[in-house]
Amino acid sequence: MLFTYPLNIISILFHVLTISSLQTPLVAAHCPSCKAVPNTPSWPCPSAWAHLNASTGGRLLRPTPPGALCHPDQPAYNASACPALQAAWSTYDFHQRDPVSSMWNQFSNDTCLPVPGYPCSGDGYPVFVVNATDPKHVQFGVRFARDHNVRLVVKSTGHDYVGRSVASNSLSIWTHHLRGIRTHASYSPKHCNVLINHTAVTVGAGEDMISLYTHLDALNQTLIGGGGQTVSVGGYLTGGGHSLLSPRYGLAADQVLEMQLVTPTGELVTANECTNTDLFFAMRGGGGGTFGVMTSVTVRTYPTPNITNLSLTLASTDTASPRVWEMVSYVLSQFPSLAGSGVSGYSYLFNTIPNPLAPSSNTSVSGLVAAVVLQDAPSSDSLTSLFSPILSHINQNWPDVFVQTNVTTYPSFLSWYNEHYDTTETGLDTYIGSRLLDRAALTANLTASAEAFRRLSSGGVATAYLVSGPGVWNADPRGGTSAVLPAWRRAYVHSTVGVGFKPLNATARAEAVEKVDYLLQGLRRLAPGMGAYVNEATPYEPDWQHQFWGDNYDRLVEIKRKVDPDDVFWCHPCVGNERWREVDGRLCRV
Ligand SMILES: Cc1cc2nc3c(=O)[nH]c(=O)nc-3n(C[C@H](O)[C@H](O)[C@H](O)COP(=O)(O)OP(=O)(O)OC[C@H]3O[C@@H](n4cnc5c(N)ncnc54)[C@H](O)[C@@H]3O)c2cc1C
Structure with missing residues (x-):
């Protein structure tokens, strides 16, 4: 909000508008080959x-480029x-508070970084933003983009x-x-003759993790x-959502009981196991910014675990030796049996980093650091x-590998999280890559997995x-199924x-894209399916369509064509986006 100005003056001129204008859209008369761009x-x-x-109600912003404060022009x-x-x-906080900023700079083409001497313009950012506080605002924004053939993005x-949450020449x-x-002690989805006897919470789509964890912790839930x-x-x-607690309870998408969303036609609808079932399927794992704008969602909650x-x-300080990777692959090969005993956690594999166990020694190490947990364990042992x-x-x-362990117990998920949340930095130009690994990938061939890890x-830290x-494998999503990549069910x-x-x-930039591809190749060979x-x-x-959605892709495209035949929502890499491509910041039909 700091770097934006609402269009209040214009709003005064056009103040007598009500939701009824939602019913009288201006419909584009033809099918232009490109989405509209400014100054045309x-x-x-x-x-x-x-x-x-x-x-x-005056909630349209014309955003200032986020780095503009640092640019004399x-x-x-x-x-x-x-x-x-x-x-x-x-x-991360800065980028979530700014109406248009995205955490990695390249997605706005570095068009206004906070570095004097670099160029600064709004070219990489949306031209206008609907700062929605109510589903009605979302409806107006979606209908406007549809009726005026303006590219639409959704940013939270x-x-x-x-x-996916930033684009030039767009309305956001x-x-x-x-x-x-x-919160709810139990939940009855709308238009369903069902009582779900499970605690739940209904949250606005813009709610963030720390607010939710904190709110629920006060009720001994998470x-x-x-x-x-x-x-x-x-x-x-909408992308699936994994968690420390997923190996016990499933992915975030598996927890959804109901959702409110604004469809590409601008309707505010409920999606659950009884109504708008296609949207209910697609919005749970089919990806954000594609099928509509979720305005609120109801998910299961659980007693907070200790x-x-x-x-x-x-x-190991012997960073040149392949033996350390044999040790790493051995440790990771134990993950399936550890998971069977209820263990989950986060581990980081590093090629060469300053020795954390002897910071003043000027030595480097390779190996693994991890925070692994058990929930509600009978004892700290x-x-x-x-x-x-x-x-x-x-x-x-591996007698040359030094081992350090430290066990701590926490009375709740939040108390653990407060010490272990993601503290990485952002605001850089970075690409990441991903692979899901099943039992075979982790255990079948430790020589191959050592080489893959x-x-x-080799680029630094993985x-x-x-x-x-x-x-996750035995999750029971409402309605029987959801759009998350089926491989999660064996990962x-x-x-x-x-x-x-x-x-x-x-x-x-091109080299970084290639390098991510190169670094992932070993894991792709290890876990081909x-x-x-x-x-x-x-x-x-x-083949992102199948790598991200597997056999669900065809059904997802069918749903996309049905609910959004005019591609009001478009992003990359997003379901059904094959009919358009970006050309110099402009989105045009293929
Ligand atoms: C520090 C950090 C830690 C993370 N930890 C985890 C983790 O533990 N587990 C995990 O699974 N992922 C994790 N992620 C990845 C996270 O799931 C993605 O970055 C996700 O896209 C973030 O969603 P957002 O709404 O915050 O971001 P945004 O960039 O605002 O949105 C992401 C996508 O969702 C769309 N979108 C946002 N809101 C809506 C909406 N209301 N309706 C429809 N589409 C919408 C956007 O259009 C875009 O396509 C982490 C990311 C970061 C930066």
Whole structure:
């Protein structure tokens, strides 16, 4: 909000508008080959935008490029405020509070970074934003984009790793302020003759993880949520949503009992197991920004577990030796049996990092650090007992690997989370890549997996998250099925890797894309039939349609064609986007 100005003056001129205008849209008379762009006859005239502003009660923003404070050629220039902006840029919080910013710079083509001397323009960002606080605002925005052939994007926090929540020459619906949290002892979905005898919570689509965890913790409850404090329900859940608690209870998409959404025709509808069942299927894993704008969702909640956490470091200063990767692949081969005993957690594989166990020694190490947990364990020894044979095996076979362990118990999920949430930095130019790994990938050939994990980590740090297991495989989503990649139902581990690159450098960007592809190749060979998690992947994943959605893809495209025949919603990599392509910032029919 700080860097934007609402169109209040125009709003005063066009103040007498009510929701009834939703029923009288201006319908585009023909099928233009490209979406409208500013400064051409195709772009809506100022009075049309003013009309939209008035109908949303003055909630149309014309955003200032997020880095403008640092640029003398920009009206918003403020030299003394620039250092604070530069510091905030690396935080997730900044990007979620800004109406258009996205956390990785390349998705707005580096068009206004907070670096004096770099170029700054709004070219990489939406031209207008509906700052929605009510589903009505979303309806007005969607109908406007449809009727005026304007490219539409949906942004909640801009935390998207594949760049779906920002686009140039577009109107953006900003869902960040769609808030509200209401708990239920049991739940009856609308138009269904069913009582779901399970605790639940209805939340606004803009709610973030820390707000939800905090609210529910006060009631001794929690929900299936993500590791980043500011990640929002909207993009997280529509992409599937894994959690520390998933191996016990399933993915976030598996928890949904009901959803309210605005469809591509601008209707506000309920989707559940009895009504709008296609949308109910698609919105649970079929990807954000594709089938509509979720305005609120009802999900199951659970009693908060107590958590026993083992922080584990396994590292070797012999960073050149392949033996350390044999040790890493041995540890990861134990994940299936650990998951069978209820263990979940996050592990990080590193090629060469400064020695964390001897920071002043000027040495580097390779290996693995992890935070693994047991929920509601009978005693704090339970987790140690599960790991002691693994650690003995390491001592015997890799005596040069040093081992550090630390066990802590936490009385609730939130108390664990407050110490273990994702504290990485953002505001960079980075691509990440993803692979889901099943039992065979982790256990069948440890020589091959050692090589695959060595390659994966050769760019720096990679992850192997133990976030799937029995709860995901045996999940019972309402209505019997959901759109998440079926490979989740046999996965144990979600593994990722990231590659950073210099901004404003097309060669560096292309090299980063290639490098992510190269780093992933070992895992793809290891787990050929699995796939990747759309929310934490590279937008350049080959055969992304099937890698992200598997056999669900065809049904998802059918639903997309039915609910959005005119492609009001378009993003990449998103279901059914094959009929359009981006050409110099313009979206045109293929
Ligand atoms: C620090 C951090 C930690 C993370 N931890 C986890 C984790 O533990 N588990 C996990 O599964 N993922 C995790 N993620 C990945 C996360 O799921 C994705 O980044 C997700 O896309 C974020 O959604 P968002 O709404 O916050 O972001 P946005 O960028 O705003 O949106 C992402 C996508 O969803 C769409 N979208 C957003 N809101 C809506 C809505 N209301 N209706 C329809 N479409 C919508 C957008 O158009 C876009 O396509 C993490 C990400 C970060 C940055």
